[in-house]
Amino acid sequence: MNEIYFDSAATTPVRKEVVAAMQPFYNELFANPASSHLAGQSAAGKLEDAREKIADFLGAAKAEEIVFTAGGTEADNLALKGVALAYQNQGKHIITSAIEHHAVLNSCKFLEKYLGFEVTYLPVDKNGFVSPADLKSAIRADTILISIMLANNEIGTIQPIQRLADLASQANVLFHTDAVQAAGQLNFSVKELGVDLLTIAGHKFNGPKGVGALYVRKGIKLVPQMSGGSQERKRRAGTVNLPAVIGMAKAAELVQNELTAKINYLTELNQYFLAEIEKLADLAEIKLNGPEPGINRLPANINLSFKDLAGEAILFNLSLKNIAAAAGSACASGSLSMSHVLEAINLESVFAEGTIRFSLSINNNKKDIDFLVEELTTIIKRLKNLNNI
């Protein structure tokens, strides 16, 4: 049976070329890059090549500004806690937004609860945007770090990071952005954005799981989270997961070369998706959450609320038809409590409870969408009937 995957924001399939690039590092090139013999040194050389590629992908000035981690969560934790601990003598105030990923939010909560930091959680408007004016008035003399995501994982909102980072730099405050969802879907560079730290995760752009990276602008201090060997210029101890790093670099190189075409394709697919969903308007009131499609929204993201219907029920029925989508973000989808993002945009509960995130990829086509809409029609009719019994 046909399997349709609309959950690329949770994770993406690994590209064939990526798997092929990784293979030698499980075979002849398996050595530990920290070993001083020839085999280790040749592995170390490949590690540095990969670092150059990721630096280039992110528009970093120097390869040494890239720290490899085990994923986006670790990179976000390293950015938040690493900067907080390194700069706490200059102040203990951090600013973030209410709709960040849990890796950022829970790092902030930890800093508040255990280490005496104060955190301001900026509100967002109904489309998920942080207001630059709000940020400006939240900055205090003791603010040391601002962390606001580049693109939201649930509703696709792309923040005006350039303006926000500019405000931070005027106030001499460091700025971190979680670009986990944006990488491979938006054309950006750390230089243009003007950020000091930026997080990516390999498995969100067709690279492998278990690897991520943190861009740390030269000169910025970080207290490492893990102590041990002096890998990653003492910013992240532990044997580097070289095959995964190689895979992520390959995925970055591939998507970098195809980015414009990918964005165009996803944009077109997104438009088609929304136009087809219009056909269901007679069956249920359906609301698109987040900004209007266009430059302020991730081209892969579609977040829909089906009024008076249970999102979990729709998802379950879709999954019986081998269609994969998500209720909220995958990390929290085990829980049935309302998504903090939907809460922050003040979505009424009659809509919020019927929310589904569809995230598109280049592997999807219009036929997938036709099939989905057909199935959704049946499912909504059935669920509506059940509601009326």
Next chain:
Amino acid sequence: MKKEIYLDNSATTKPTESVIKAVTDALKKYYGNPSSLHSYGIQAEKIINNSRCLLADYLNINPVELIFTSGGTESNNLAIQGITKAYQQRGKHLITSPIEHASVNNVFLNLAQAGWDIDFVKVNKKGQLDLDHLNNLIRDDTVLVSLMQVNNELGTVNNLAKIANIIKNKNPLTLFHSDGVQGFAKIYTDLANIPIDLYSISGHKFHAPKGIGALYLKSGIELQPIFKGGGQENKWRSGTENVPAIAGLGAALKELPHLNSENKLAIQLTELKNYLIKELTKIDSVIINSPQQSAPHIINFSVPGIRGETMVHALAAQGVYLATGSACSSKSKGSRILKACGLDSKLSESALRVSLAADLKQADLDYFISSLKEQIDFLKLF
């Protein structure tokens, strides 16, 4: 093609064919996010559960007592940082040894700076612990003892059951962690029958991929997580699970002889080790640093007068790969661990570590021995 003999299996090991297949299959087919509720997510979760059960079975523990991490360093950090943060109300005293891996040693150095009182158990020249000293060091306010199972440079084996019993008899509230990275699968370890609370392992030391490790956390013991986020791994370790590496870990476990006091792998390795020691002993200028009863895969020896680093490069040119000591610190001058054991600088600066894998042949070892002899004769000229 040039002959290549890899004798650095304590730094990292080569994944086996079945491990590579499991990793590749997971990369290609089972790419779902294990937290997702749809079938892709469920398939990925099954892989994780399967590997978790295999590992739990191997260590004779409950699967819920395992936390997957990104490797041995993270496991050790999570254990020590996590316990000291969760149990700081019990006291401020910790015990370790001076010859732990950097990922244990450096965490203790940080804790010392943060005001913890840390005692180091005395070791002899072979890296063996003074257990009476350990017994005397344990206090009412001792929160944690962390002592490794097998030393990564010398191969010295600590008897975990003996140590755990000393600790628990003196203070039942003191928690015991062991870095099992070098001991796992080499030393018979039945965690259910040892009063130990935490045990670290690393996949790439037993032919599983890099980027995956685990921490055994006995039921009922609390930890403060290092990574905050989505709450994966029972909230102990946030971050999307590394499914392909976990699949690879499972495949590597399946290839290990089952947990048994007659550990076939250990027997195989010990045969290789005994042969090598016999041959090394025949060379006049070689001094063996490892104790006689050591882990089956590690032999540490010195060739006084020739710097370890020089010999590593000379042998690498012959296609023989070994190490001066731990890969994590192999660039530093002399071994911290051998110095801590009280070896004089003539021995510690000329130390070499050979670490074995079961697929090595006697002919490989012969090639190594003859290359070593050649290089000793050549380098002695300078």
